[in-house]
Amino acid sequence: MSAPARRPVAVVSFAQARNVRREASRNEVELLMPVVSEVFAAIGASKDDMGFICSGSTDYLVGGPFSFVTALDAVGVWPPRAESHVEMDGAFALYEAWVLMQEGAIDAALVYSFGRSSPGDVTEILALQLDPYVTAPLWPSPVALAALQAQALIDAGEATEEELAEVAARNRSAARANPNAQVVSDASPEELLADEYVVAPLRRHALPPITDGAAAIVLAAGEKAREWRERPAWITGIDHRIETHALGCRDLTRSPSTALAAERAGLFEGPPVDLAEVHAPFAHQELIVRRALELGDAVTVNPSGGALAANPVMSAGLIRIGEAAARIWAAESERAVAHATSGPCLQQNLVCVLDASDGAVVGGGA
Amino acid sequence: MAERCAVVGVGQTLLRSKRDDVSIPGLVREAAKAALADAGVGWDDIDAVVIGKAPDMFEGTMMPELSLAPALGAVGKPMFRVHTAGSVGGSTALVAAHLVAAGIHERVLTVAYEKQSDSDAMWALSVPQPFSAPLLAGAGGYFAPHIRAYMRRSGAPEHIGRIVAVKDRLNALKNPYAHLHLPDIDLKMVEESVMLWDPLRYLEACPSSDGAAAMVLASEGALGSPAFPPAWVHGMAMRSEPTMFAGRDQVSPRAGRECVADVFGQAGVTRPREQIDVAEVYVPFSWYEPMWLENLGFAEPGEGWKLTESGATAMDGDIPWNCSGGVLSSNPIGASGMLRFLEAAMQVRGQAGEHQIDGARLALGHAYGGGSQFFAMWVVGAAKP
Amino acid sequence: MSGAEAGTQPVTVLETPIHLDYVFTPGIAQSIFLRGLARGVFLGQRCPTCGKVYIPSRGSCPVDGVATDEVVELPDTGIVTTYCVVNVPFAGQAVEIPYTCAQVLLDGANISFMGLIQEVPADQVRMGMRVEAVWVPPDELGPSLASVKYFRPTGEPDALYESYEEYL
Numbered sequence: 001m002s003a004p005a006r007r008p009v010a011v012v013s014f015a016q017a018r019n020v021r022r023e024a025s026r027n028e029v030e031l032l033m034p035v036v037s038e039v040f041a042a043i044g045a046s047k048d049d050m051g052f053i054c055s056g057s058t059d060y061l062v063g064g065p066f067s068f069v070t071a072l073d074a075v076g077v078w079p080p081r082a083e084s085h086v087e088m089d090g091a092f093a094l095y096e097a098w099v100l101m102q103e104g105a106i107d108a109a110l111v112y113s114f115g116r117s118s119p120g121d122v123t124e125i126l127a128l129q130l131d132p133y134v135t136a137p138l139w140p141s142p143v144a145l146a147a148l149q150a151q152a153l154i155d156a157g158e159a160t161e162e163e164l165a166e167v168a169a170r171n172r173s174a175a176r177a178n179p180n181a182q183v184v185s186d187a188s189p190e191e192l193l194a195d196e197y198v199v200a201p202l203r204r205h206a207l208p209p210i211t212d213g214a215a216a217i218v219l220a221a222g223e224k225a226r227e228w229r230e231r232p233a234w235i236t237g238i239d240h241r242i243e244t245h246a247l248g249c250r251d252l253t254r255s256p257s258t259a260l261a262a263e264r265a266g267l268f269e270g271p272p273v274d275l276a277e278v279h280a281p282f283a284h285q286e287l288i289v290r291r292a293l294e295l296g297d298a299v300t301v302n303p304s305g306g307a308l309a310a311n312p313v314m315s316a317g318l319i320r321i322g323e324a325a326a327r328i329w330a331a332e333s334e335r336a337v338a339h340a341t342s343g344p345c346l347q348q349n350l351v352c353v354l355d356a357s358d359g360a361v362v363g364g365g366a
Numbered sequence: 367m368a369e370r371c372a373v374v375g376v377g378q379t380l381l382r383s384k385r386d387d388v389s390i391p392g393l394v395r396e397a398a399k400a401a402l403a404d405a406g407v408g409w410d411d412i413d414a415v416v417i418g419k420a421p422d423m424f425e426g427t428m429m430p431e432l433s434l435a436p437a438l439g440a441v442g443k444p445m446f447r448v449h450t451a452g453s454v455g456g457s458t459a460l461v462a463a464h465l466v467a468a469g470i471h472e473r474v475l476t477v478a479y480e481k482q483s484d485s486d487a488m489w490a491l492s493v494p495q496p497f498s499a500p501l502l503a504g505a506g507g508y509f510a511p512h513i514r515a516y517m518r519r520s521g522a523p524e525h526i527g528r529i530v531a532v533k534d535r536l537n538a539l540k541n542p543y544a545h546l547h548l549p550d551i552d553l554k555m556v557e558e559s560v561m562l563w564d565p566l567r568y569l570e571a572c573p574s575s576d577g578a579a580a581m582v583l584a585s586e587g588a589l590g591s592p593a594f595p596p597a598w599v600h601g602m603a604m605r606s607e608p609t610m611f612a613g614r615d616q617v618s619p620r621a622g623r624e625c626v627a628d629v630f631g632q633a634g635v636t637r638p639r640e641q642i643d644v645a646e647v648y649v650p651f652s653w654y655e656p657m658w659l660e661n662l663g664f665a666e667p668g669e670g671w672k673l674t675e676s677g678a679t680a681m682d683g684d685i686p687w688n689c690s691g692g693v694l695s696s697n698p699i700g701a702s703g704m705l706r707f708l709e710a711a712m713q714v715r716g717q718a719g720e721h722q723i724d725g726a727r728l729a730l731g732h733a734y735g736g737g738s739q740f741f742a743m744w745v746v747g748a749a750k751p
Numbered sequence: 752m753s754g755a756e757a758g759t760q761p762v763t764v765l766e767t768p769i770h771l772d773y774v775f776t777p778g779i780a781q782s783i784f785l786r787g788l789a790r791g792v793f794l795g796q797r798c799p800t801c802g803k804v805y806i807p808s809r810g811s812c813p814v815d816g817v818a819t820d821e822v823v824e825l826p827d828t829g830i831v832t833t834y835c836v837v838n839v840p841f842a843g844q845a846v847e848i849p850y851t852c853a854q855v856l857l858d859g860a861n862i863s864f865m866g867l868i869q870e871v872p873a874d875q876v877r878m879g880m881r882v883e884a885v886w887v888p889p890d891e892l893g894p895s896l897a898s899v900k901y902f903r904p905t906g907e908p909d910a911l912y913e914s915y916e917e918y919l
């Protein structure tokens with residue numbers, strides 16, 4: 001497959017709120033405002049430099065309609081701006097901004113997202129994502145659905161409870177180096193296996209925390225990117241794919257949508273990645289995504305601690321892209337892949353390939 | 367760098383107060399299948415699906431695109447969900463058009479819907495917020511004070527709103543898909559309808575509808591053999607501004623003025639009243655026609671109502687607005703903006719049937735949302751740009 | 752209808768009651784406003800960049816995107832910039848219809864907020880009318896807009912249209 005050449009666009013700035021179990025004093029605007037100002041300050045840019053603004057969030061987490069409308073007040077969209085919103089993870093908002101930038105008229109864009117899981121019962125709320133006729137009325141919790149998937153993986157002989165504990169231990173220990181992480185731990189896999197089951201075969205450690213958070217990224221094209229960041233993280237390919245919603249029609253042990261998005265994003269062309277930030281809220285999902293992305297043992301996975309260390313719903317995917325980009329800026333990675341997921345049991349997946357060089361810009365779509 | 371993009375297929379459902387004959391997947395499929403048939407393509411020819419709707423609470427489902435993926439043939443494809451309040455139907459179409467213009471995809475299906483009867487939209491809009499006194503009553507209560515401000519600012523006489531209410535409902539009689547079909551409508555009937563949010567009467571407000579709209583957008587190389595000629599996208603733009611801030615012009619928001627300047631600039635439109643043959647503009651309350659006539663530059667500030675009064679915006683006028691009956695005749699909220707974009711395309715493709723403006727070559731589609739703060743517009747034409 | 756016949760009929764309605772509880776976080780800025788209401792005073796906040804006074808502030812100046820951290824006490828008086836008369840019954844309505852719902856611009860504020868107008872027939876409410884807040888009795892004051900019973904005319908001459916035109 002030969003993809004047409006794409007305009008080089010890079011992630012040049014990233015900021016996130018400190019991830020916490022419950023943000024008790026600040027509202028969405030107050031949560032976002034310092035994040036937005038930090039993402040600009042880090043590169044000496046301002047909102048006036050942004051040709052486009054796009055955000056991702058969902059009303060059901062907040063409990064009221066149009067929550068994204070007031071959140072916009074954190075940016076100060078005056079004079080009026082080209083602006084849009086997706087009821088999706090911020091990673092998809094980034095995708096929309098990247099698409100518009102491909103047309104050449106926009107050189108910089110602000111992407112942000114916010115998600116607070118603490119105001120309501122997130123396990124009840126996420127049940128409303130399910131088919132409203134036959135599944136949602138049963139109110140299955142996302143943990144139960146993830147447990148189905150984990151059990152399928154174990155039954156297929158492709159994972160053990162020990163491996164789940166290893167994933168959790170590695171992520172939460174890596175999170176020690178992440179000042180924004182919510183859950184950090186030095187517990188060994190053996191110690192973690194003493195946890196009780198929440199929903200078998202998932203023990204406490206295999207679950208993501210409940211998190212309030214927010215994040216922002218600045219994308220820039222060509223020379224603008226080099227002006228703002230010495231070593232920009234060029235998006236050499238980005239793509240997303242969805243699977244059927246009916247869990248019974250899926251092989252839950254595989255993530256074909258991740259694999260397809262990765263292929264279309266050009267992940268399997270060119271040199272292998274050395275780093276991955278995957279959005280796997282449940283420990284076993286990291287194993288599934290790793291396989292779909294064909295990540296070898298040499299690849300550093302989730303140096304940030306991933307979604308097991310902090311899982312601000314609607315922002316956790318965007319944060320993966322920011323974390324991966326930050327490693328490229330810091331020359332800790334030459335080529336990285338970031339992944340975001342949405343829906344029950346990894347139904348929808350986005351893959352973004354980032355490179356220290358803009359020579360390999362290929363992928364996305366077609 | 368941008369590729370040319372055209373509308374090659376349109377589809378809409380019957381717009382009704384209650385579509386309990388179909389589920390939500392059934393509703394969106396009805397529109398999507400019609401659009402595919404009109405484009406002469408099948409599900410396999412679609413590269414990506416972009417869907418939009420207004421707040422999820424309207425139906426009590428969260429991120430419904432996840433469960434709708436199979437019904438829209440999106441499995442294995444990119445599926446994208448837009449939400450920009452009332453303008454969402456328009457901005458959804460724009461996101462789809464950008465996927466083509468940016469050269470990412472060759473053929474994109476875009477869908478927007480609302481099934482308001484599945485839940486209580488009035489409730490969803492008025493979820494009680496703690497610490498505040500519930501005073502508003504739906505969107506009308508929000509917009510009526512701005513209408514009053516327009517009347518004061520322009521000196522417009524109070525019958526202007528009624529003219530729009532009658533005109534759009536008479537147009538709707540020519541549109542079999544329209545929700546309201548009121549053959550007996552006249553100025554007196556509007557004047558005698560109940561006052562809801564003074565100065566706004568019942569028949570000056572939009573209905574609450576179920577319905578969906580869909581379009582197939584294609585690149586120049588993937589036009590195929592549609593049933594009607596393509597409607598080429600000549601310009602597209604989105605603009606947003608904050609809901610409230612000190613000194614905000616809520617009658618003629620700057621975001622609307624700058625959005626139309628952008629879209630007309632791209633399309634080479636300098637004298638809209640002469641160059642635009644027909645417009646589908648988001649008018650959920652009668653008075654928004656004269657207000658948007660001014661905001662969109664079809665009339666000087668304070669003069670929009672005179673255009674309405676003169677009959678210029680009627681189907682036989684020189685700048686027909688909302689020949690389909692507009693939002694005043696059908697309001698499936700999330701789809702309402704896309705219907706404006708779609709109807710504009712139908713006009714330049716010559717497929718609008720009884721409400722067709724003969725020889726329409728260039729048309730404006732317009733949507734707005736939130737507190738008159740989110741704008742999405744496109745200009746489509748019969749000629750290749 | 753027999754059981755067999757019923758089995759062939761399409762299901763057209765399925766009821767799924769949804770009840771979700773949320774903890775609402777007004778935020779730092781709105782909390783200042785609400786605590787003011789609990790004392791019977793209007794507390795606005797000034798933007799350090801443009802100097803405009805917001806009431807209530809949601810935390811930022813929507814134009815500049817910066818925190819409005821200077822607290823400004825505002826008087827009980829202001830003007831009606833525009834209004835509508837609500838005749839629509841809806842769930843949770845606090846007042847008997849018809850009632851006048853107005854945008855009230857407090858003296859010294861740069862933004863209006865929605866308030867109920869009483870002690871004047873709906874057809875005598877005017878744009879530019881001077882009004883003052885009527886608070887609930889001190890023992891009923893709380894951190895809610897319900898602390899403001901309503902606004903009523905002061906009887907002063909109306910404000911000139913030009914003086915509030917930019918707030919419409």
Ligand SMILES: [Zn+2]
Nearest residue numbers: 798801812815
């Ligand atoms: Zn300011």
